[in-house]
Amino acid sequence: MEWESWSAFWAMGGYGGYVWGSFGITALVMIGELMLVHRRHRAAREAVKHIHRA
Amino acid sequence: MNLYKYAAPSTFYPLAGRLAPWFYGAAAIFTVIGLYIGFFVAPTDFQQGEAYRIIFIHVPAAWMSMIVYLAMAFWAAIGLAFNTRLSSMMALALAPTGAWMTFIALWTGALWGKPMWGTWWVWDARLTSELILLFLYVGFMALHASIDDPRRADRAAAVLAIVGAINVPIIYFSVQWWNTLHQGASVSLTKSPSMATTMLWGMLVMAIAFWMYCIGAVLSRCRAIILERERSADWVKEIA
Helix, strand or coil: CCCCCHHHHHHHHHCHHHHHHHHHHHHHHHHHHHHHHHHHHHHHHHHHHHHHHC | CCHHHHHCHHHHHHHHHHHHHHHHHHHHHHHHHHHHHHHHHCCCECCCEHHHHHHHHHHHHHHHHHHHHHHHHHHHHHHHHHCCHHHHHHHHHHHHHHHHHHHHHHHHHHHHHHHHHCCCCCCCHHHHHHHHHHHHHHHHHHHHHHCCCHHHHHHHHHHHHHHHCCHHHHHHHHHHHCCCCCCCCCCCCCCCCCCCHHHHHHHHHHHHHHHHHHHHHHHHHHHHHHHHHCCCCHHHHHHC
16 A cells, blocks of 8 residues: 555645646546537437427 | 448447447446556655656546547548548547547646646647647537538548648657657657556556547447437437
């Protein structure tokens, strides 16, 4: 194990803001992108249903 | 098996739907392993302290930003040359994911640069060419969106994508061709890596995770684009 405690882990040797700012935004971007793609797919499906009903 | 049959949107759509979950699953598994190696196995860097751990996402994102661009230019070129609908849709599906990878590479690079270089940003060749890559992605999407006829939009955007591909080798070799603040490659095909083995493993596992994520996201987006563009086709009625 690399870390003496959880607080040492989160502190990242004083670089916590930079490290978690990097990993956090990356996670946010990826989850956000998947949500946008999912929403786009659903909207496209709705549009198809609408066209073929008419 | 005839692979060409998957060039038809009607056969590719269900195939992509079956494949995407596997790529998401693989991405999740490799992310857990990669983060475990990156945070709990790889040692502290003797020069950079813990800040170096940013490279476990910075490098994979930067690699993907270039690879996705080449894939986008490739499919755009195929669509332009052979007039195949699905190729152009694939190029369009790749663009946003590539743009997000470029954003992540720039963002994490800035957060690494501040404590290590003392600045968020410098206009050196590596950083500037990577920023141009972001503009190329955005330009590709904006150009495509600005032309009403999708087939004409495909052709115009394809030309932009192909011309812009010259930027990818410029990014890759920028650290050799110019005197950059950005460091040279720690990992390359021609020489053994100049980093600790566990660090290298963490980075490679995260790179696989990023590959899997990008493929999954692009397959899913391609499905949405197929429905958007083929909405009046008969086969679409059956599956929607």
